[in-house]
Amino acid sequence: MRSARTLAVLGLLLVGPSLAAPPSPADPRAALRKRAEGDTPLRADTFDLCDRIGGRITGTLAVDQAVDWAVAKLESLGVDWVKTESYPVPFLWVPGTAEVTATAPDTFSLRAVAAPGTASTGGAIEARVVDVGEGEAADWARVGASASGAIALVHTQEMKTFEDLFAEYMRAGPLMRAAAQAQVKGLVIQSTRPRGLLYQHPMVFGRTPSAVPVALVAREPAERLAWLAARGEARVRIGIVNRIGPTYEARNVVAEIRGRETPDEFVVLGAHLDSWALGTGAEDNGVNVALVLDVARGFHELGLRPRRSVRFVLFTGEEQGMWGSAGYTDRHQAELDRHAGVVIFDVGSGRTRGFFVSGRPELRSVVARALSIYPGMGPSAQSLEGIDGTDNFDFLLSGVPNFVADQDPAPYLLDYHAESDVPDRVNYKEARRNAGLAATLVWGLANSPAPIPKRQTRTEVDALLVRTKLVEQMQGFEQWDDWKAGRRGFPAPP
Numbered sequence: 001m002r003s004a005r006t007l008a009v010l011g012l013l014l015v016g017p018s019l020a021a022p023p024s025p026a027d028p029r030a031a032l033r034k035r036a037e038g039d040t041p042l043r044a045d046t047f048d049l050c051d052r053i054g055g056r057i058t059g060t061l062a063v064d065q066a067v068d069w070a071v072a073k074l075e076s077l078g079v080d081w082v083k084t085e086s087y088p089v090p091f092l093w094v095p096g097t098a099e100v101t102a103t104a105p106d107t108f109s110l111r112a113v114a115a116p117g118t119a120s121t122g123g124a125i126e127a128r129v130v131d132v133g134e135g136e137a138a139d140w141a142r143v144g145a146s147a148s149g150a151i152a153l154v155h156t157q158e159m160k161t162f163e164d165l166f167a168e169y170m171r172a173g174p175l176m177r178a179a180a181q182a183q184v185k186g187l188v189i190q191s192t193r194p195r196g197l198l199y200q201h202p203m204v205f206g207r208t209p210s211a212v213p214v215a216l217v218a219r220e221p222a223e224r225l226a227w228l229a230a231r232g233e234a235r236v237r238i239g240i241v242n243r244i245g246p247t248y249e250a251r252n253v254v255a256e257i258r259g260r261e262t263p264d265e266f267v268v269l270g271a272h273l274d275s276w277a278l279g280t281g282a283e284d285n286g287v288n289v290a291l292v293l294d295v296a297r298g299f300h301e302l303g304l305r306p307r308r309s310v311r312f313v314l315f316t317g318e319e320q321g322m323w324g325s326a327g328y329t330d331r332h333q334a335e336l337d338r339h340a341g342v343v344i345f346d347v348g349s350g351r352t353r354g355f356f357v358s359g360r361p362e363l364r365s366v367v368a369r370a371l372s373i374y375p376g377m378g379p380s381a382q383s384l385e386g387i388d389g390t391d392n393f394d395f396l397l398s399g400v401p402n403f404v405a406d407q408d409p410a411p412y413l414l415d416y417h418a419e420s421d422v423p424d425r426v427n428y429k430e431a432r433r434n435a436g437l438a439a440t441l442v443w444g445l446a447n448s449p450a451p452i453p454k455r456q457t458r459t460e461v462d463a464l465l466v467r468t469k470l471v472e473q474m475q476g477f478e479q480w481d482d483w484k485a486g487r488r489g490f491p492a493p494p
């Protein structure tokens with residue numbers, strides 16, 4: 001997941017009194033929950049994916065290996081079928097090498113990574129450093145023409161909350177536009193994490209890479225460089241080699257347990273299989289890949305076949321702009337009226353406090369009914385906050401009921417997209433609890449005798465985007481023009 005402004009607080013505030021009924025022993029949900037919270041292979045699967053294959057950037061051999069791994073896993077779990085489905089990703093971006101060295105007045109290297117979506121330098125480039133503060137409009141105005149031909153150093157605040165992270169994402173677009181306009185040779189951005197920790201996430205979210213090279217550098221040496229630059233001319237050399245290419249096809253993994261009564265109605269349980277690759281993508285999002293596998297395993301082991309079909313979908317291309325889930329909604333356009341709900345997990349092993357129903361109050365009781373065996377999961381635990389930044393989003397734009405797990409982001413935040421996102425950091429007790437919740441919700445949605453919740457129209461989605469303030473986020477993530485033009489979600493009105 002790449003954002004969610006108030007994830008950190010909303011779930012807690014909205015948890016109401018328990019409306020839970022005691023589970024009957026014959027209730028399959030109780031059996032699913034009990035099994036999921038026991039000694040399942042969830043932990044072993046997380047390690048297997050993350051340690052055997054490692055980081056999984058869409059467009060690389062590693063993500064292909066992960067797709068093949070997931071297909072083999074699902075085939076072994078007794079689902080009715082498994083296949084891969086291809087979809088287009090607008091452009092290829094894979095990091096190669098990134099070197100940043102201060103060359104004057106002293107020589108020292110700064111640990112660095114390239115920022116996804118940004119340009120290579122085409123050989124090493126050296127230039128004087130211009131300090132542009134936090135890269136706000138006033139900072140660029142202050143340095144004026146002196147930025148032209150220089151390498152701009154951008155300061156950051158330490159990231160401590162989800163709101164900080166969200167702000168970091170929302171600053172990226174304006175910063176890149178200002179840098180291009182000022183004609184800098186490149187940007188050196190200070191890491192928002194202390195003690196040398198590096199991470200990698202996009203500076204551009206749209207359909208074309210940036211023409212400006214960007215290196216993210218360790219926080220502490222960046223401060224030294226700024227101190228020197230404030231006292232005379234400082235120079236820096238950057239050399240960045242990324243593999244950048246045109247649009248290409250990537251693959252999602254889709255598996256199904258056919259429904260026993262209305263197999264042409266569907267519930268989707270999804271998580272993204274791809275990751276960035278400084279760490280091994282455990283909290284983001286290997287553990288929830290393992291969760292999806294474990295829910296499929298649970299249905300099979302307990303011999304459960306709900307009324308509707310359940311699809312287990314492992315998306316790729318999420319980190320580049322949720323292109324995998326966009327590809328799914330595109331390919332399955334004709335079935336979307338018959339999607340009863342899409343459930344997404346994408347905040348690592350953080351404790352699930354409810355589900356985001358993204359601006360649709362009528363869905364709160366749908367979730368609460370499905371989760372009635374859990375105390376504290378009544379309608380008021382289901383947040384109305386609109387969620388952009390993970391694989392629910394193109395379903396939301398398509399009017400399909402979508403439910404994103406509202407998880408405690410605190411344990412996941414500091415390792416987010418960082419070198420430290422490894423399977424040892426995962427809380428497997430919470431992950432197993434989450435797997436039980438996922439299984440219960442999916443069963444509840446797929447086995448409910450009630451008609452499936454209504455799919456929204458384009459007009460209703462438009463109103464929802466305004467009501468939930470998702471419009472601003474979509475502009476920040478460069479999705480708004482695609483929505484208006486009908487390239488994502490519903491086709492545009494004539």
Ligand SMILES: [Zn+2]
Nearest residue numbers: 001284285346
């Ligand atoms: Zn994620």
